[in-house]
Structure formats: C-alpha cells, structure tokens
Amino acid sequence: MKPRATRLPADRVRSRAVLRNSPIVSPLLSASDTDCLRRPSPADRMPKIRTTRTRKPPEGFEDIEGVLDDYAKKMRDAENESHEGKRKSESLWPIMRISHTRSRYIYELYYKREAISKELYDWLLKEGYADANLIAKWKKAGYEKLCCLRCIQTRDMNYQGSTCICRVPKAQLRAGTVVECVHCGCRGCSSDS
Structure with a gap:
C-alpha cells in the first residue's frame, strides 16, 4: 500500500519557505561566525557604473577620479x-593588494590629509570604491596597517584562536624567517613591524 501524501497547513509551508531563503544558523555559532552567511553589502561590491540616470557624485570627485580610474x-x-x-x-x-591600496588611498584622503569632504567619503564607501569594514579596523589601535580582514579572523586559521602569521611582529619571529600570508600575500602588517 502506498503512503498517502498529506498536505501541510499554509503556515508550515510558509515557514519552510522562510527557512529555505534564510541561512541556517546553528546555536553553537557566534554572530561573527555567521558573517560569511550574510548577503553582500554595497561595500562588498565593485564600484557601480555611472550612467545618465544615476545620481551625480559629490563635489570633489573629479579631483580623484583619475586615480580611481587607474586603480580600476x-x-x-x-x-x-x-x-x-x-x-x-x-x-x-x-586583486587583494589593489583593493587594499585603493581603500588606503581613500582612507588617507579623508582621515590623514583631510582632502575630501565627509559627503564624498560616504559616497565613495556606498558606491564600493573602498572597503568600509577594513577602514573601520584601521581606525582602531593595533590595526593601523592591517592588510585584509581575513588575517584577523580566527576561524580560518590552523590553530584555534590564533591569527595570521603576517600579524606577528617581526621582532618575535626567528631570524631569516620569510613571512607570507596564505590569504593575501602580505609579508607583515602588524603595528610593531
């Protein structure tokens, strides 16, 4: 005898659809572990293509447009x-190195040289010209020279709770040790280097 197909109530079908579209989150994972499951934000994308229908960039963009085109x-x-x-x-x-230098260029224009306005800086971050999360880390003590965000994520490392080899100060490494990050090719980005 064949098993009879049963119909699920509408609320259970809807909840399955919601589960299918949302990432599966284990109670054992912390909020930082689920960052890789989120949808990409505008800062994670490449700069948008400007057309006649898009909003014009803020004043001062023309001054740095040539440099940003070179990076592109x-x-x-x-x-x-x-x-x-x-x-x-x-x-x-x-690719990681170019993305880093472009973000560093925009960071220094706004925070170090104060050559661009807040409005232009926010627009550049929104349009994806710079990595907003990386810039947020650069503002914190100890992360001023950080090469990429993967180097400080502990879940990607061989030893639990450690960070990338490029984050170790050169004074603490053995003499003659060649340091090269697996993720981005960095040769040392600790603040003490």
Whole structure:
C-alpha cells in the first residue's frame, strides 16, 4: 500500500519557505561566525557604473577620479591575468593588494590629509570604491596597517584562536624567517613591524 501524501497547513509551508531563503544558523555559532552567511553589502561590491540616470557624485570627485580610474584599470588587468602556475589562493593576491591600496588611498584622503569632504567619503564607501569594514579596523589601535580582514579572523586559521602569521611582529619571529600570508600575500602588517 502506498503512503498517502498529506498536505501541510499554509503556515508550515510558509515557514519552510522562510527557512529555505534564510541561512541556517546553528546555536553553537557566534554572530561573527555567521558573517560569511550574510548577503553582500554595497561595500562588498565593485564600484557601480555611472550612467545618465544615476545620481551625480559629490563635489570633489573629479579631483580623484583619475586615480580611481587607474586603480580600476589595474584591477581589470589583475583579474584578466593568467593564473597558470599559481596556487589557487595566490591568484587572488594582486586583486587583494589593489583593493587594499585603493581603500588606503581613500582612507588617507579623508582621515590623514583631510582632502575630501565627509559627503564624498560616504559616497565613495556606498558606491564600493573602498572597503568600509577594513577602514573601520584601521581606525582602531593595533590595526593601523592591517592588510585584509581575513588575517584577523580566527576561524580560518590552523590553530584555534590564533591569527595570521603576517600579524606577528617581526621582532618575535626567528631570524631569516620569510613571512607570507596564505590569504593575501602580505609579508607583515602588524603595528610593531
């Protein structure tokens, strides 16, 4: 005898649809562990393409537009570069480096040189020209030279609770030790380096 198909009540069907669209979160995971399950924010995306329908950039963008276009050109070249003969993670290093330098350029324009307005700075972050989370870390003590956010996430490391080798000050490393981060190719970004 065949098992009879039963129909679920509408509220249970709806709750299954909600579960299907939301990330599965274990009670054992902390909030920082579930960051990888979230949808990308505007800061995680590449800069938007400007058309006639998009809002005009704030005043002062024309002054830095040439430099940002150069970074975009370098990024395209790095993305189209051949990956043959490189490790899987090693092929992303030039892209990570360009993203870091572009974010550092915008950070220094606003915080160090005070050459751009708050409105332009916020617009650049919103449009994805710089990594807002990385800049937020640069403002904290001890993270002024941080290369990427993956290097401080403890869940990606071999030893529980540790950070990347590039975060270790050079004075604490053995002499002659070559340090190279697996994630981004950094050779040392601790504040004591």
